[in-house]
Amino acid sequence: MHTIPFNKPHLxxxxxHYMYDAVYTGKLSGNGKYTHKCQQWFENTFGFGKCLLTTSCTDALEMAAILIGIMPGDEVILPSYTFVSTANAFVLRGAKxxxxxxxxxxxxxxxxxxxALITPNTKAIVPVHYAGVACDMDVIMDIASRYGLFVVEDAAQAIDSYYIGKDGSKRALGSIGHLAAFSFHETKNIISGEGGMLAVNDMQFADRAEIIWEKGTNRSSFFRGEVDKYGWVDVGSSFLPSExxxxxxxxxxxxxxxxxxxxISIWSKYVERLSGWSKANNIALPFLPEFATNNAHMLYLVCTDLEQRTALLNRLKDNGILAVFHYISLHSSPFYEQKHDGRELHETKRYSECLLRLxxxxxxxxxxxxxxxxxxxNEK
Amino acid sequence: MHTIPFNKPHLxxxxxHYMYDAVYTGKLSGNGKYTHKCQQWFENTFGFGKCLLTTSCTDALEMAAILIGIMPGDEVILPSYTFVSTANAFVLRGAKxxxxxxxxxxxxxxxxxxxALITPNTKAIVPVHYAGVACDMDVIMDIASRYGLFVVEDAAQAIDSYYIGKDGSKRALGSIGHLAAFSFHETKNIISGEGGMLAVNDMQFADRAEIIWEKGTNRSSFFRGEVDKYGWVDVGSSFLPSExxxxxxxxxxxxxxxxxxxxISIWSKYVERLSGWSKANNIALPFLPEFATNNAHMLYLVCTDLEQRTALLNRLKDNGILAVFHYISLHSSPFYEQKHDGRELHETKRYSECLLRLxxxxxxxxxxxxxxxxxxxNEK
Structure with a gap:
């Protein structure tokens, strides 16, 4: 039987050809011609302040955690229904x-x-634009502004997706928070195998972002002739990917x-053709709020319960179709269950048990x- | 004038061809066929316990710092004459x-x-095999054993280099410490643009290394069928490189x-032909102790003073030859000078000022x- 995989990287x-060019140009380490082309393209196309390619979205989130100065004891508000990296990046800096x-x-x-989750220790809010669908950024930025918090957009899935604000302005996801992280993992719309990017929108972070990216050195300043030698000036890591x-x-x-x-054409066909069936079976199709555009990153269904999802997954599997569920809630994970404050997160639990991706x-x-x-x- | 660069990546x-194969096989993210081939090759060839490719040597050092459980206040002993990543990896975990x-x-x-540098807070020693020349690992492992410390070999430059122990055994650098980190940056003997590897020799760390590598999840166990679902079980990051x-x-x-x-042939010719000139000018050529083999990573000269080095660098430059100096001592860097305990490190200062690489x-x-x-x- 012909099997339909869940994902297939598109070339x-x-x-x-371009990899060949990079190889034979002889510049293989990071921060070369193609890195600059990509970064400039992102800045010009989506209005990000300053872009730095990274080896993964995880690394971009880690840069963000360093940049906003997360210290042990600082609190970070994030959804439980997300990928582990959203959480790890801040845990690595000691955040609660x-x-x-x-x-x-x-x-x-x-x-x-x-x-209601904000305390005097809160330092940041990390909204995740799940399936590339915008969180309500006006609301979140307003809260952040009133409490003096940083906003780091986890835009891993949100390339080419927009938020239409109350003032009618249309802004790319990843251009609104102080910082934002993107992924080019092979499962995303735009890929590089493993790969990611940090977008810096609050330009107070721009110079330091470059230093942290270059292993804590002012090497980039040196090559621009701004300093006469470069050295160790900050913490940092090797966040930059190969050319x-x-x-x-x-x-x-x-x-x-x-x-x-x-x-978008594939996504729309799914929604159109599954509409009647989903209503009849009490299964939800993706919901897009008025302020969000669609980047067609994901087609998910939300089943009524775990049994229904298991049955659907099995039916698809029996027909050679690999559909998959998604995150297991982080607040009830082996690693964080004991550290979580005990609040039940009903919707998170529901998506953990009932969401299915085609x-x-x-x-x-x-x-x-x-x-x-x-x-x-056809249910057969 | 034809310019001779300091380094040129060799293809x-x-x-x-292999990148093409990886691309068209459709497995682009990490932990695929080529990752496994490389890891197994390293384990078999050099006797490392378990190998995990990383996006950089920096990342491998960061994994090591997490694995040995560096906590704020822990002390790590390392040379000041090294690359910033040797230091950053431990600073990121709060080490002094x-x-x-x-x-x-x-x-x-x-x-x-x-x-003499060991205190009750010391947790690890990080020897750096500068220029691929072995540190005296019997001495270091003996100290570590007596004080209950971990040894993380910074083997960034040390691929295919060996240490001959007091018992006559010949062991690859990177196979002796509890953990070791390698670099495949374009300036190294064996390259992948940006890239690195963690070698785990103390197998108590093997399972956790894999988890940390996979973003803190037990995904690898899951794919081996050892657990029935995978989740967040530890801290971690996205340390694995693209296929x-x-x-x-x-x-x-x-x-x-x-x-x-x-x-080795290039290295040997340098040493042979520069021998008389270096003696006459009181310039040191690389010294290899009896217990070290030579991997020909670097040809360095140690001049008498900064003036002599500057004159040599300029003479070479005037002839279209790009020779370079190397590290600026970390203990006197803008970032760490105030945190350093004030001890003068005379030899470090000397190499910072007098070492030149051809x-x-x-x-x-x-x-x-x-x-x-x-x-x-010819001094012309």
């Missing part, structure tokens, strides 16, 4: 995690629950419009998608 | 750095000075013998090397 055709519940209508953080990774990414960015069109990638054929849809709606 | 010819001086006869840590990076590295490892032969890479031609040597010995 535009130019990846190997304060987990917020998800919304009833979508897995994103329940914005209305945030304010071959940036070269790969560049081939993807050149084709982002085509990639996004195709994904295959959703550029190279999914019409026939394959038809098969997936038919297996679902 | 074996198969890098692009205790800087040791270098030896008189070579830039490696003065083994005889270590014991394209591992594919690049594999092409290099296949050719390590040829690469090493060529480098171009030393696979593709350096006979003619180029002759020119470099002639510019030095």
């Amino acid at each position: 535009t055709g130019k990846e190997a 995690l304060v987990f917020a519940d998800s919304r009833k209508d979508r897995p994103g953080i329940d914005e209305a629950s945030i304010e 071959v990774i940036a070269a790969f990414l560049w081939a993807q960015l050149e084709n982002i419009q085509e990639i996004q069109q195709r994904r 295959p959703m990638y550029y190279d999914l054929t019409e026939e394959e998608q038809d098969k997936i849809i038919n297996v679902l709606i | 074996t010819g198969k890098e692009a 750095l205790v800087f040791a001086d270098s030896r008189k006869d070579r830039p490696g840590i003065d083994e005889a000075s270590i014991e 394209v990076i591992a594919a690049f590295l594999w092409a290099q490892l296949e050719n390590i013998q040829e690469i090493q032969q060529r480098r 171009p030393m890479y696979y593709d350096l031609t006979e003619e180029e090397q002759d020119k470099i040597i002639n510019v030095l010995i």
Whole structure:
């Protein structure tokens, strides 16, 4: 039986060519031609203040945690329904995690629950734009402003997705918080295998971001001729990726419009054809609030209960279709259960048990998608 | 004028082919076929306990710092004459750095000075095998054993280099300490652009190393069928590199013998032809102790003073040859000067001011090397 995988990395055709070029140009370590091209493209296209490619979204989040000065005892508010890296980046700096519940209508953080979680130790809010769907950034930025908190957008899934503010302005996700982190892992819309990026929007962090990125040295200043030698001036790590990774990414960015069109077309067909079936079975399709655009990162279903999800996953599997569930709530994980304050997070638990993701990638054929849809709606 | 660069990354010819293969196999994120091939090759070839590729040597050192449980207040003994990452990895976990001086006869840590630096807070010793030349590991492991300390070998420059112990055994550098970190940065003998590896020799760390590598999850156990679901069980980060990076590295490892032969031949010619001139000018050539083999990572000269070095660097530069100095001592860096305990480290200062590195890479031609040597010995 022909198997339909959950994900298949899409190649535009130019990846190997650009990697070849990077290799034979002889500049293989980071911060070279392709790194600069990608960073400038992101700044110009989405209005990010300053971009720095990283080896992963995890690393970008770690840079953010260092930049906002997380110290042991500081508290960070984040959703429990997220990837471990959202949490680890802050735990590594000694933060105490304060987990917020998800919304009833979508897995994103329940914005209305945030304010009650703030204490004098709170330092940051980390909204995760789940499935590329915007959190209500006006609400979150307003809270942050009133309490003097930093906002780090976990935009791992949110490339080419926008937030339309109360004032009508349309801003790219990742351009609104003080800092934002993106992922180019092979499961994302735009990929480089492993890879990520930090977007710095609060420019007070721009110089230090570059230093931390360069292992705590002022090497970049040195090469711009701003200082006469470079040395160790701060903490830091080796956050920058090889040029071959940036070269790969560049081939993807050149084709982002085509990639996004195709994904949106697949996503829309799912929603259209599954609409009746989902209502009849009390299964929720992705909900987009008015202020959010759709980047077609993910097609998820929210089942009524765990049994229904298990049955669906098994039915798909029996037909050679690999659908998958997603996060296991972090507040009840082996690592954090004892450190969590005991609050129950009902919606988080529900998404952990009931959310299911369908295959959703550029190279999914019409026939394959038809098969997936038919297996679902025909219940055979 | 034809310029001779300080370094030129060497390509074996198969890098692009293997990267192509990785790309078109469709497995681009980490921990795939090429990652496994490289890791197994290292374990088999050098007798490391367990190997995990990382995105940089920095990341491997950070993994080591997490694994040995560095906590705020713990002290780590390391040379001051080293790259910032040796230090940053431990600073990021809250360690206090205790800087040791270098030896008189070579830039490696003065083994005889270590014991006096130990306090009840000391947790680890981090010897750096500068220029791929072994530190006296019997001495260091004996101290560590008597005081219950961990040894993390910074083997960034030390691939294919060995230590011959008092018992006559010949062991690869990186296989002796509890943990070791390697670099495949484009300036190293074996490269992948940016890249590194953690070698775990004390197998008590093996399982946790894999978890930390996989972002604090037991995902690897899950894929081996040891647990029925995976979740967040520990701190961690995204330390693993893309498969394209591992594919690049594999092409290099296949050719390590040829690469090493060529480098040793270049290195030996330098030493032979510069011998008389260096003695006459009171300039030291690399010193190899009896217990160390030579991996020809670096050809360094130690001048009499800063003036002599500056004059040599300028003379080479005027002839289109890019020679460079190396580390600026960490204990007197802007970042750590105030935190250092004030001890003067005379040898460290001397190497900071007097050490000079000559171009030393696979593709350096006979003619180029002759020119470099002639510019030095003819003093014109």
